[in-house]
Amino acid sequence: MTVTRGLEGVVAATSSVSSIINDTLTYVGYNIDDLTENASFEEVIYLLWHRKLPTNEQLIELKQQLAKSAELPQGVLDGFKSYPIDQVHPMAALRTAVSQLALFDPEADQMDPEANYRKAIRLQAKMPTIVAAFARIRKGLEPVEPREDLSFAANFLYMLSGEKPAPIAEEAMNKALILHADHELNASTFTARVCVATLSDVYSGITAAIGALKGPLHGGANEAVMKMLTEIGTPDNVESYIREKLIRKEKIMGFGHRVYKYGDPRAKHLRLMSQKLTTLTGQPEYYDMSVKIENIVTSEKKLPPNVDFYSASVYHSLGIDHDLFTPIFAVSRVSGWLAHILEQYENNRLIRPRAEYVGPGMQEYVPIEKRI
Numbered sequence: 001m002t003v004t005r006g007l008e009g010v011v012a013a014t015s016s017v018s019s020i021i022n023d024t025l026t027y028v029g030y031n032i033d034d035l036t037e038n039a040s041f042e043e044v045i046y047l048l049w050h051r052k053l054p055t056n057e058q059l060i061e062l063k064q065q066l067a068k069s070a071e072l073p074q075g076v077l078d079g080f081k082s083y084p085i086d087q088v089h090p091m092a093a094l095r096t097a098v099s100q101l102a103l104f105d106p107e108a109d110q111m112d113p114e115a116n117y118r119k120a121i122r123l124q125a126k127m128p129t130i131v132a133a134f135a136r137i138r139k140g141l142e143p144v145e146p147r148e149d150l151s152f153a154a155n156f157l158y159m160l161s162g163e164k165p166a167p168i169a170e171e172a173m174n175k176a177l178i179l180h181a182d183h184e185l186n187a188s189t190f191t192a193r194v195c196v197a198t199l200s201d202v203y204s205g206i207t208a209a210i211g212a213l214k215g216p217l218h219g220g221a222n223e224a225v226m227k228m229l230t231e232i233g234t235p236d237n238v239e240s241y242i243r244e245k246l247i248r249k250e251k252i253m254g255f256g257h258r259v260y261k262y263g264d265p266r267a268k269h270l271r272l273m274s275q276k277l278t279t280l281t282g283q284p285e286y287y288d289m290s291v292k293i294e295n296i297v298t299s300e301k302k303l304p305p306n307v308d309f310y311s312a313s314v315y316h317s318l319g320i321d322h323d324l325f326t327p328i329f330a331v332s333r334v335s336g337w338l339a340h341i342l343e344q345y346e347n348n349r350l351i352r353p354r355a356e357y358v359g360p361g362m363q364e365y366v367p368i369e370k371r372i
């Protein structure tokens with residue numbers, strides 16, 4: 001047996017959803033640079049689920065389906081009110097609420113492709129509503145009902161704040177959603193595929209994926225980056241803060257990647273947005289600190305920033321609570337998880353690797369009264 005720690009370099013599935021080749025990320029063969037500049041997030045959802053860009057009619061239909069499915073069952077909203085709300089991280093709330101959605105969906109365990117597609121629409125539509133409703137309820141505010149006339153990105157920001165967002169905020173959110181939508185066989189997507197490969201249901205797959213995304217080595221890194229920027233406070237403190245961390249051999253959140261060795265192609269878009277938005281909001285120090293950190297980490301460790309690094313200052317500039325950064329990632333990535341789940345069902349085989357046993361050899365059972 002050969003053990004590959006962390007499954008590095010192991011090819012565990014075929015997929016036609018997205019690819020990373022020579023540090024270029026494509027969704028169904030479309031470069032993310034093109035999609036980020038030109039597409040709406042709704043077009044990208046369609047692309048990931050159907051493997052082709054929608055016509056105008058197909059896009060309108062998808063938007064209508066999403067808009068009509070955005071409301072939450074009352075039971076899920078009531079659930080939030082029963083949580084110990086000031087102790088609950090929004091990712092934990094999201095994980096529980098998504099699992100709860102299954103209880104209110106009569107089709108939850110129906111496994112035909114049409115029913116699974118309908119559940120994909122419902123999950124994609126309800127995830128932003130869950131994140132926004134929880135964010136408001138914990139502040140003692142009433143949830144804001146979704147609006148059918150807004151884009152996915154604008155409606156999400158509207159449900160968070162209760163106000164229609166400025167065009168630049170909508171544009172930034174749309175781009176961020178596109179950039180986070182899919183990423184080949186990352187940890188949470190792999191988790192989703194392992195889960196549904198047992199022929200478990202879509203809700204179980206997404207609940208499991210949210211759990212995997214929550215960790216700071218994966219989606220949780222964007223919140224950790226913001227914590228670091230807040231601790232640093234001003235560009236003058238960057239040098240000593242980062243160098244001390246490196247001396248202590250601590251990881252700098254938002255840097256490094258298992259697959260990209262020369263740079264994450266998503267980071268440059270978020271870097272530009274961060275520069276624009278932090279200037280507009282009169283907080284350029286967040287961008288300046290980030291650039292200084294990037295310069296030190298790339299020169300000292302040869303590690304480029306990943307998607308999570310500049311997304312932190314982007315979301316901060318949009319006025320979003322820092323612990324909602326990872327849930328926003330999930331609101332986008334659920335599109336990719338769902339594409340992979342549907343793909344897994346199409347040609348399923350149980351995913352069951354082996355482990356090399358390194359424990360003690362054969363032992364004889366000792367009755368409890370004789371144990372020392």
Ligand code: ACO
Nearest residue numbers: 216217218219221250251252253254255256257258306308
């Ligand atoms: N800061 C400092 N050193 C780092 C960092 C970092 N961010 N990332 C990797 N290294 C170092 C490690 O300490 C290790 O050094 P060593 O060989 O001297 O022990 C070496 O680089 C290899 O690191 P691993 O953790 O083994 O690399 P792996 O491929 O397993 O992990 C990961 C990739 C998890 C992304 C890692 O780079 C990391 O922890 N980064 C910080 C967390 C982060 O930003 N996660 C988000 C990733 S993107 C996403 O999931 C959306």
